[in-house]
Amino acid sequence: MRPSPRAISLTVLSLAIVLITTWLIWIAWDATASDPMTTLAPLSDNADAVQGLYNFVTILAGIVMVGVLTLTLAFAVIFRERAGHEPQQIHGNSRLEVLWTLIPVAIVIAIALPSFSVIIDTTGDAPDDALEVVATGNQWWFEFEYPGLDVTTANELHLPVDRAVNVELRSEDVIHSFWVPQLSGKVDMVPGHENRLWFTPHETGMFLGQCAEFCGTSHANMRFRVFVHAPEDFDAWVASQAADAEPAQGDLALAGEKIATTLCAACHTIRGTNAVGQIGPDLTHIASRTTLASGMFENNSENMAAWLANPPGEKPGSIMPNLNLNAEQIEQLVAYLQDLK
Amino acid sequence: MATATGTLPQVQEETTIWTWLTTVDHKKIGTMYGISGFAFFLLAGLEALIIRTQLAVPNGAVVDADRYNQLFTMHALTMIFLGIMPLGAAFFNYFLPLMIGARDVAFPRLNALSYWVFLGGALLLTSSFIFGGAPDGGWFAYAPLSDEEFSPGAGLDFYAIGLLILGTSSLMASLNFAVTVFNMRAPGMSMMRLPVFIWMMLVVNFLLILSLPVITVALVQLVFDRNFTTNFFTPAEGGDPILWQHLFWVFAHPEVYVLILPSMGIVSEVLPVFSRKPLFGYAAIVFAGVAIGVLGFAVWSHHMFTTGLGTVPQIVFTASTMAIAVPTGIKIFNWMGTLYGGSIHFNTAMYFAVSFIALFTIGGISGVMHASPPVDSQQQDTYFIVAHIHYVLFGGAIVGIFSGLYYWFPKMTGRFLDERLGKIHFWLMFIGMNITFFPMHFLGLSGMPRRIYTYDADLGWETWNMVATIGSYMLALSIIVFLVNFFWTMRKEPTATDNPWDAPTLEWATSSPPPEHDFDVIPEVRDRDPLWYDRDHGIEKVEPPSEMHIHLPPPSYFPLLIGLGVLLLGVGVLSHLALTALGVVIVIYSIWGWALEPTE
Numbered sequence: 032m033r034p035s036p037r038a039i040s041l042t043v044l045s046l047a048i049v050l051i052t053t054w055l056i057w058i059a060w061d062a063t064a065s066d067p068m069t070t071l072a073p074l075s076d077n078a079d080a081v082q083g084l085y086n087f088v089t090i091l092a093g094i095v096m097v098g099v100l101t102l103t104l105a106f107a108v109i110f111r112e113r114a115g116h117e118p119q120q121i122h123g124n125s126r127l128e129v130l131w132t133l134i135p136v137a138i139v140i141a142i143a144l145p146s147f148s149v150i151i152d153t154t155g156d157a158p159d160d161a162l163e164v165v166a167t168g169n170q171w172w173f174e175f176e177y178p179g180l181d182v183t184t185a186n187e188l189h190l191p192v193d194r195a196v197n198v199e200l201r202s203e204d205v206i207h208s209f210w211v212p213q214l215s216g217k218v219d220m221v222p223g224h225e226n227r228l229w230f231t232p233h234e235t236g237m238f239l240g241q242c243a244e245f246c247g248t249s250h251a252n253m254r255f256r257v258f259v260h261a262p263e264d265f266d267a268w269v270a271s272q273a274a275d276a277e278p279a280q281g282d283l284a285l286a287g288e289k290i291a292t293t294l295c296a297a298c299h300t301i302r303g304t305n306a307v308g309q310i311g312p313d314l315t316h317i318a319s320r321t322t323l324a325s326g327m328f329e330n331n332s333e334n335m336a337a338w339l340a341n342p343p344g345e346k347p348g349s350i351m352p353n354l355n356l357n358a359e360q361i362e363q364l365v366a367y368l369q370d371l372k
Numbered sequence: 373m374a375t376a377t378g379t380l381p382q383v384q385e386e387t388t389i390w391t392w393l394t395t396v397d398h399k400k401i402g403t404m405y406g407i408s409g410f411a412f413f414l415l416a417g418l419e420a421l422i423i424r425t426q427l428a429v430p431n432g433a434v435v436d437a438d439r440y441n442q443l444f445t446m447h448a449l450t451m452i453f454l455g456i457m458p459l460g461a462a463f464f465n466y467f468l469p470l471m472i473g474a475r476d477v478a479f480p481r482l483n484a485l486s487y488w489v490f491l492g493g494a495l496l497l498t499s500s501f502i503f504g505g506a507p508d509g510g511w512f513a514y515a516p517l518s519d520e521e522f523s524p525g526a527g528l529d530f531y532a533i534g535l536l537i538l539g540t541s542s543l544m545a546s547l548n549f550a551v552t553v554f555n556m557r558a559p560g561m562s563m564m565r566l567p568v569f570i571w572m573m574l575v576v577n578f579l580l581i582l583s584l585p586v587i588t589v590a591l592v593q594l595v596f597d598r599n600f601t602t603n604f605f606t607p608a609e610g611g612d613p614i615l616w617q618h619l620f621w622v623f624a625h626p627e628v629y630v631l632i633l634p635s636m637g638i639v640s641e642v643l644p645v646f647s648r649k650p651l652f653g654y655a656a657i658v659f660a661g662v663a664i665g666v667l668g669f670a671v672w673s674h675h676m677f678t679t680g681l682g683t684v685p686q687i688v689f690t691a692s693t694m695a696i697a698v699p700t701g702i703k704i705f706n707w708m709g710t711l712y713g714g715s716i717h718f719n720t721a722m723y724f725a726v727s728f729i730a731l732f733t734i735g736g737i738s739g740v741m742h743a744s745p746p747v748d749s750q751q752q753d754t755y756f757i758v759a760h761i762h763y764v765l766f767g768g769a770i771v772g773i774f775s776g777l778y779y780w781f782p783k784m785t786g787r788f789l790d791e792r793l794g795k796i797h798f799w800l801m802f803i804g805m806n807i808t809f810f811p812m813h814f815l816g817l818s819g820m821p822r823r824i825y826t827y828d829a830d831l832g833w834e835t836w837n838m839v840a841t842i843g844s845y846m847l848a849l850s851i852i853v854f855l856v857n858f859f860w861t862m863r864k865e866p867t868a869t870d871n872p873w874d875a876p877t878l879e880w881a882t883s884s885p886p887p888e889h890d891f892d893v894i895p896e897v898r899d900r901d902p903l904w905y906d907r908d909h910g911i912e913k914v915e916p917p918s919e920m921h922i923h924l925p926p927p928s929y930f931p932l933l934i935g936l937g938v939l940l941l942g943v944g945v946l947s948h949l950a951l952t953a954l955g956v957v958i959v960i961y962s963i964w965g966w967a968l969e970p971t972e
C-alpha cells in the first residue's frame with residue numbers, strides 16, 4: 032500500500048512538531064550541565080566513564096522517543112475518523128511483529144554491552160597508590176578520616192588532584208549515600224557493610240556533595256564539600272590538620288576552651304585537649320572549615336553562635352542537643368572555636 | 373457457583389445502607405472499591421500538592437522536616453495501595469464477570485470480605501496522621517532507619533500493620549479472581565479469547581499471589597524487630613539491613629507491574645473500539661504481558677544498584693531489567709499498529725488512551741536509561757527517578773484508569789460523562805502532567821536528590837521547581853473539572869443503550885447498567901471479539917425466556933464483621949491487646965457463622 036500525499040505530509044508535520052519539542056527539551060537538558068551539582072559535567076575519570084555511557088544512552092533514548100511519539104501522533108491525525116472510511120479488519124502481521132521485537136532487542140543489547148564494560152571498570156579495585164579515606168555517615172553529617180595521615184575532619188573532604196582516592200564507606204547508624212555528582216556516581220554507606228568507591232579527580236576546585244539515601248529528619252541537610260587541590264596544597268593542608276589544636280589565646284577564648292573541654296567533651300574531640308568524644312564532628316580545626324553543620328551554614332561567628340544557642344532549632348532533629356548556653360558562654364565558645372584554624 | 377434463592381424478574385427491594393454493607397454483588401463491591409479508591413487518590417493528591425507547595429521555592433516553610441517526611445511517605449503509600457490498586461480492583465471487580473460472561477465472581481462473599489478488609493487497612497493506615505504520627509521512613513521503610521531505635525514513634529508500626537492488613541485483602545481478592553477467570557468463562561470463551569484487560573489482570577493476580585507472601589514475611593520480621601527486639605535487620609546485633617531491601621523489592625518491583633498492567637489492559641480495550649478495528653497482535657500483547665510478569669520477578673535488585681551489590685549481580689540484574697524493555701516495546705508497537713489504518717473516533721476515553729502510549733513510552737525510555745547501573749549511579753535517588761515513576765504511574769497507570777472511566781462510565785451508570793468537560797479535563801491533565809513531571813528530569817540531572825524537604829538557592833533548582841509546582845496545581849484543577857463532570861452527569865437521565873460504542877466485548881451485551889444477575893441469558897462466545905462477530909454474522913441476541921430462575925448469592929453480614937474483626941486486631945496491636953483479643957473473637961465467630969450460613 033503506497034502512502035498517500037496526505038499521509039506523508041501529516042507524518043512530516045508530526046515529525047516537525049516532535050523534533051521541535053525534543054529540541055526545546057534538549058536545550059533545557061543541556062543547560063543543567065552548568066549547575067553546581069550537575070551530573071553532566073564530569074571532572075574525574077570515574078565520572079567520565081559514566082558520562083560516556085550516559086551520552087550514548089541518551090542519544091538512543093532520544094531517537095526512540097522521537098520515533099514513537101512521531102508515529103503515534105502521525106497515526107492519530109492521519110487515521111482520524113472520516114465519513115465513509117471503513118477500516119480494514121487486520122488482526123496482526125507476523126513479519127512486522129517479529130521486526131518490532133528485534134528493534135528493542137537490538138537497542139537493549141547496544142546499551143547493555145557498554146554498560147557491562149563500564150561496570151567492570153568502575154567496580155574493580157583501586158590502584159595501589161590510591162589515597163585511602165574512610166568516610167562515615169552519621170545522622171546527619173559526614174566524617175572523613177585519612178588513615179596513616181593522622182587527620183580526621185568532618186563534612187569537607189580534601190583530595191589531591193590526579194591521584195586516585197579509595198573511599199571506604201561506612202555508617203554509624205542508618206543507611207546514607209555518598210554522592211559528589213561531578214566526581215562520581217553514588218555508593219551507599221550501609222551499617223555493617225564495607226562499601227567503597229574510587230575515582231581520580233582531574234580538576235582542582237570545590238565540588239558539592241549530598242547524602243542521597245533518605246536517612247531521617249534532616250536528610251535534606253546532610254551535605255558536604257569536596258576540595259580538590261594541587262598536590263603541594265594538599266600536603267600543606269594535611270600538615271596543618273595533623274597538628275593538635277591551637278591552645279587558646281586571650282581571656283575570652285580561654286574561658287571558651289574551659290567550657291568546650293567540659294560541656295562538649297563527651298561528644299566532640301579537640302585533639303591536644305581532654306575532649307575526646309566520638310559522637311559529633313572533630314572540632315580540632317573547626318575554624319578551617321567553610322561550613323557548619325554539614326554544609327548548612329557558612330562558617331562564621333554569627334552562624335556559629337546561632338548554632339550553639341539551639342542546634343535542633345537550626346537543623347531539625349540534630350543529635351546535638353540544645354545545651355541551654357547563655358549568651359556569655361556562647362561568646363566565649365565562639366571566640367575559642369573560631370581560633371581553631 | 374454459590375447459589376441461593378432469588379428468582380427473576382426480581383422484586384427490586386429498596387436499596388438502603390444495609391444493601392451496601394451486606395452486598396456480595398461484584399458490581400456493588402466494584403463501585404465501593406472505585407469510590408474509596410478515588411477518595412484516597414484525592415487524599416494522596418492533596419499530600420502531593422502540599423509537597424509541591426513546600427518545594428516551590430528554596431527554603432520553603434509550609435511544613436517542617438518531620439511533617440514533610442510523613443507526607444512523601446504517605447503520598448506514595450496512599451497512591452499505590454489505597455488509590456491506584458483499588459481503582460484497578462474496582463474495574464476488575466465490576467467487569468471481570470461481565471467480560472467473561474459470568475454472573476458473579478467465584479466466591480462472592482470472599483470478594484466482599486476483600487473489600488472490607490481493604491477499607492479497614494486503609495483507614496488504619498490513614499488514621500496514623502491523627503494517632504501518633506504517620507509513617508515517615510519512605511514507602512520502602514529501609515532498615516535500620518525503620519527500626520525502633522531510629523523511628524521510635526508509632527508511624528512505622530502503622531505502616532507494618534496497615535500493609536499486612538492490606539496485603540491480606542489483596543491476596544484474597546487475587547485468588548478469588550484467578551479462580552473466576554479459570555472456571556467461570558462463558559461457553560466458547562477459551563483463554564485465547566479472553567479480553568486483554570482480563571489477561572493483564574490475571575497476570576496481576578499471579579504477581580500478587582507470588583509476591584505478597586514475601587512482603588508479609590518481611591513485615592512480620594519488621595514488627596518483631598521493632599517490638600520484640602529480634603534482630604533480622606539491625607546490623608548491631610548481626611542482622612542485615614540489605615536483607616530487608618531484597619525482601620522489599622522482590623515484592624515491590626512486581627508491585628510496579630501490579631499498578632501498570634491494569635491500565636495496559638484498559639487501553640488495549642479502548643484503542644480497538646475507537647479505531648474501529650481489532651487489536652493488532654492480540655497474542656503478542658498477551659504473551660508480552662505474561663513475559664513482563666515473569667521477568668518482573670527477576671529484576672528487583674535494580675533498585676539496589678548503589679548498595680554495593682558487586683560486579684556480577686550488577687551485570688545480571690542489568691541484563692534481566694533491560695530484557696523487560698522487549699515485551700514492553702512489543703506492546704507499544706502493537707498499540708500503534710492498532711491505530712494504523714483505523715478510523716479513529718476521538719472522544720475523551722480515546723484521548724486518554726492515545727496519550728497513554730506517548731506518556732508511558734517516555735517513562736519506559738527513562739527506565740531503560742537507569743537500567744544501566746553506571747547511569748543509575750548518577751540518577752538513583754534523584755528527581756530523575758521521580759520523573760520516571762510519575763511518567764509510568766501517572767502518565768501510565770492513572771491516565772489509563774481515566775480512559776477506562778470515560779469508556780465504561782455508561783455501562784456502569786447508564787450515563788455518558790460530558791465530552792466537552794471531559795476534553796477540558798484531558799487537556800488540563802495532559803499539559804499539567806507534563807509541566808509537573810518533565811522538569812523533574814532536569815532537576816535530577818542537576819543533582820537534586822529526592823525526599824528533601826528543603827533546598828538551597830543558587831543550585832539551579834529554583835526555576836524548574838516552580839514550574840513543577842505550577843503544573844501540579846493544573847493537575848488539581850483538572851481533577852476538579854472531572855469531579856464537576858461526574859456530579860453533573862450523575863444528575864442527568866440515563867440514556868445509554870446496551871452497546872453505545874459498538875464495542876466487541878461481552879460486558880456490552882447486557883443492559884447499561886447491568887441487572888443484578890448481569891445477563892438474562894449467558895452469552896455464547898464465537899470469536900475473540902464476540903459482539904463484532906455476532907454483528908457481522910447477523911446473529912441475534914438470544915431473547916430471555918419469559919420465566920427465569922436465576923440463583924444469586926444472598927447478602928451476608930459476615931464479610932463486614934470479619935473485616936471489622938481484622939481491623940480491631942490491627943488496632944489492638946497498635947494500642948491495647950484487649951482489642952486484639954476482641955478482634956480474634958469476632959473473626960472466629962464470623963468464620964463460624966459464615967461456614968454455617970445457608971446459601972440456598
Ligand SMILES: [Cu+2]
Nearest residue numbers: 242244246250
Ligand atoms: Cu541522607
Ligand SMILES: [Cu+2]
Nearest residue numbers: 625628672675
Ligand atoms: Cu523495579
